[in-house]
Amino acid sequence: MDCIIVDDESVARQIIKTHVLNTPELTLVGEFEDSIEAFNFLKDNKVDVAFLDIEMPEMTGMDLVQSIPDLPQIILITAQKEYALEAFEYNVVDFLVKPVRYPRFMKALDKVKQNLQKTSEKAPEDQIYVKADNKIVRLTLEDIFFIEALSDYVIINTLQKKYVVHSTMKGMEKRLAATNFIRVHRSYIVNINKIDTIEDMTIVMPQKEIPIGASYKSSFMEKLNFL
Template sequence: MNNPISCIITDDEPYARKGLQGYIEKIEFLELKGACEDALELGELLVCQPVDLLFLDIQMPFMSGIEFLETVQNPPKVIFTTAFEQYAIQGFELEVLDYLLKPISYDRFLKSAWKARNYFELKQSKDQLPYLFVKSNGRLEKIVFDDILFIEGMENYVAIYCRDKKIITLSTIKAIMEKLPATRFIQTHKSYIACIDNIDAIEGNIIYIQKYQVPISKYLRKGFLESISR
């Protein structure tokens, strides 16, 4: 990777934060951007300091790490750091990169850091491709990014609306969003992703793309307007 992986530590235990900070300082491809005591502080920090990766404790006061992930739209990738192994299944369901059990050794932390690096390198290489493949009706369909108008989530499926066709595939909005270049696509609603290049007009909380209307969530409106005005 050309740029280091930016990250934030969130843990209510001071010694745990200090230990993780020491590990991060030893790894050249990680860049620490902050350390928080709880999920509420983390949420405030992410507004002004977006990062690639969170080292996130699970059991914290006010809000657990799992509750934080379930309520935040498009959170960074996460590596859980916890003393409780019973949350591993929930971590898998939330698509976290890794699950570190305390006390965390440096060797185990380094292995997790490399897993994160491999993930971001793979994502970067995918972002450079002008297309993606999805499985639909028993075959792989190639979809060129330029042809995508918007994407609609429907429980365990997504509908990809293209210029001349609509493709339905077994996936989630979150999983599809990770395959798309962030500079060209933006989530406007918990169930919708829009291609910025193909937006014709915006009126109130509605995006017009050709004959379609795509909603803008009030929670995502500010981030959406900032993204299209850059």
């Protein structure tokens, strides 16, 4: 996990840095002594965790938390315990009181890992790897228009190319659950973002007209959520 440290006190910053360097799953990608530098860094760089001091000149840690649109996991650090209640109002992961001991540091990091795991489980994949033409190919889901059945294989259709993959339609359907793909026929799975129009029981796509199976119509219409 990539992380940054933001603290205007060099001694406190060094303690957190030592903890980070002693933790194999953490990679320190930035170290800042004021929040403005950190803010400018975070505008252009994505990190997983920020260890952030509350009391800093010009822009406090709380100000920084409110200023970043795409927040990393925030662990606030301060010498003042009375900030704790206010800190948790900003949906931070944890609140550490200086001097930070390594066991307490690791407890906070465990909370970060739990949060990231939950996020990862919820996030749908945006690409898949398939074996085609005796090689492993990475496909971006939005490049796929539709998938059609071919005996013990499926054909994955993109605008530029077709990929013949040893798989079943049921296997592809399960693999693409929680994405914009839906099965509309025993022989077809479509990317709903690539549909031009729907006429009667037919889906019109740039490359092909695809029939809608009667048993798939209801779930397909629910997925579309049309007005």
